[in-house]
Amino acid sequence: MGSISLKYKSKSGNLTAPGDVDPGAMIPIASTTLTTSAASISITGIPTNYEHLQVRMSLLTQRATYGTDGYYLGINGTFGTNIYSWHELRGDGGSISSGASGSSLVNSIAAPFQCGTTATNYPATIVMDILDYSNTSKYKTLRILGGVDLNGTVAGYGGALNLISGAYHSTNAVTSFELYPQLASFAAGCKVSVYGIKRAGA
Amino acid sequence: MAYTYSKIATYTVGSGGIKSVDFLNIPQTYTDLKLVLSSRSNYGNNFGNPRITINGNTSTSSFSRRSIYAENGAAGSEVGSETRIIGVIPDNATANTFGSLELYIPNYTGSTYKSYFSDSVTENNSSSIYGMWILSGLWKDSSPITSISVAPIDGNFVQYTSAHLYGIKAEL
Numbered sequence: 417m418g419s420i421s422l423k424y425k426s427k428s429g430n431l432t433a434p435g436d437v438d439p440g441a442m443i444p445i446a447s448t449t450l451t452t453s454a455a456s457i458s459i460t461g462i463p464t465n466y467e468h469l470q471v472r473m474s475l476l477t478q479r480a481t482y483g484t485d486g487y488y489l490g491i492n493g494t495f496g497t498n499i500y501s502w503h504e505l506r507g508d509g510g511s512i513s514s515g516a517s518g519s520s521l522v523n524s525i526a527a528p529f530q531c532g533t534t535a536t537n538y539p540a541t542i543v544m545d546i547l548d549y550s551n552t553s554k555y556k557t558l559r560i561l562g563g564v565d566l567n568g569t570v571a572g573y574g575g576a577l578n579l580i581s582g583a584y585h586s587t588n589a590v591t592s593f594e595l596y597p598q599l600a601s602f603a604a605g606c607k608v609s610v611y612g613i614k615r616a617g618a
Numbered sequence: 619m620a621y622t623y624s625k626i627a628t629y630t631v632g633s634g635g636i637k638s639v640d641f642l643n644i645p646q647t648y649t650d651l652k653l654v655l656s657s658r659s660n661y662g663n664n665f666g667n668p669r670i671t672i673n674g675n676t677s678t679s680s681f682s683r684r685s686i687y688a689e690n691g692a693a694g695s696e697v698g699s700e701t702r703i704i705g706v707i708p709d710n711a712t713a714n715t716f717g718s719l720e721l722y723i724p725n726y727t728g729s730t731y732k733s734y735f736s737d738s739v740t741e742n743n744s745s746s747i748y749g750m751w752i753l754s755g756l757w758k759d760s761s762p763i764t765s766i767s768v769a770p771i772d773g774n775f776v777q778y779t780s781a782h783l784y785g786i787k788a789e790l
Contacts, residue, residue, distance in 0.1 A: 441784055442623040467628070467782065468654065501712075501743040505688035505750045512695070514688030516745040547656035547718050553778050557656070557741045559718040579688075579750055581739030583715055613654075615782055616625035 442470070447609040453478055453601040457608055460592040464550035466612030469590065471544040473562070474607045476532035479600035483536045483570035486528035486598040491556070491584045495594050496523050499585050504528070506578040524596070525582035529575070530562040534603050538575075540564035550589035558582035624648065624785045631779040635660060638671075638769030639781040644726075646762055648785030651726045653766065655707070655719040655738075656780045661773030663709040665689075665740045665749040668719065669702040671767040672732070672757050678702060683755040691746045700771070705738030706749035707770060712742035716779065726763040731756055 443466070446459055462469065477485040490496070502525045504515040517526070532539040542562030548554055563577025584590070595608070626648075629639050644651070659666055670681075681701035687694060689706075707717040719738035726732060733756050740749045757763075768781065 440623045441625040467780075501741060503688065503739070503741065503748045503750060505686065505693060505752070507686070512686060512693040514691060514693040514750075516691070516748065517743070518745045519743060521743050545654070545718060545720065547654055548716070548778075548780055551778065551780075553714070554656070554716050555712070555714045555741075557716055557718045557739065559720070559737065559739050561737055579737055579739065579752055581718070581741045581748070581750055583712070583741035583743075585712070585715075585743070587714065613782075613784075614625055615780075616628040618625070 441614045443612045443614065445610045445612050450602055450604050450606040452604050455601055457595040457602060457606065458592065459608060459610055462591045462610065463612065464589045464591065467548065467615035467618065468613040469546040469549045470611045470613055472609045473542040474539045475530065475542065476534060476537065476539040476603045476606060477597045477600040478603050479533040479535065481535055481571050482573065483533055483538065483566040484529045484564055484573065484575060485531035485533050485600060486526065487531055488524040488526055488596045488598065489582065490524050490594045491590055492588055492592055495596065498523050500525050500582060501585065502526055502580060502582040504578050504580050506576055508576040509574055521585060525558060527560060527580050529578055531597060532564045536566055536570055538564055538566055546590060552587045552589060554587060556584040556590055622787055622789065624787065626783040626785050628780065628782045631775050631777055633777050635774040635776045637774050638767050639775065640765065640767040641783045642765045644764050644766065645785065646727045649788040650722065650724040650786040651763065652784040652786060653721040654782050655768060656716045657707045658716045658776050658779060659707055659709050659770035659773040660776050661709040661770065664711055664747040665706050666709045666773065667703040667771050668705060668707050668768050669771050670704045672763055673761060673765055675759065680758050681755060682758065683753055685751050685753040688750045690748065704736045704755065705751045705753055706740050708740040708742065709773065711740060715741050723763065729760050731758050731760060732763060
């Protein structure tokens, strides 16, 4: 079967009319910053008229003693329902390892080591991409890259970075998601920002 | 007005599938390129590898790469002989499940060799059969990049695979 070629599409860089405004392909949708500790962070009302979602996060919890924590993620209010799978590739500066949720669906996507803590106040930095998030013919695959470095070691551990893949085994469009910390409440200062990414021609 | 993050082209695979997705006549007006791929192939394996062609160049000696990966329950690092690979995609994985890949090429119009970076994942409900890659690559050519093609090494992209090319422009 042969390939198909497509010519690029681009808009002119010259704006000639007041109404002719193209803000580009990456559009801010929502952003929240915690002003006090919280048991969860929710983003709701995500419009479905973009092609992809990108979520950028800076997270830390109130876990004592240790400099890292993690979080669990649910989509469309289904946290707790066995409709997810996930896998992990992790490095901590000393070794690399992998992990998986198992052969049965589980109740959330786990992201270990993607939170800093108030023990050091070094937040983790995370970028999460959900391609084709509103496509009702496909399950939703999440690609999450993040980690934290603790500037040495804290309680014997210096931090980690990991690439996490997650799947929401549903063809429903993503209209909301929820984050729950693994070991202690999210701390004030956590920030979650959501961007819609357009397709060419949109 | 300069657009920092611009849409260049999008392709969505229809019924019947397709062997490759080709981005031709890439404009030379941006600073970096970003390709995102939500894909699946019809090859009868659990996951496979997409391969890149730049400016029609398919010679393995024109590329090099190294990666860290998690595959089938094990983690590792490699320098592979199939130098044009840019990550992993699902093949005969869990139904309706597509992989997610991002490829970033900075300074694609420059007159030096072109480095690139990608991260990619497949996904299925298995603890022993899955793939995740983080890859750094090099196209050993000083020409500006004017075309990029991506194809699975084995099989074809299936329906609902989507490929998107974006231009990232530094404001000068």
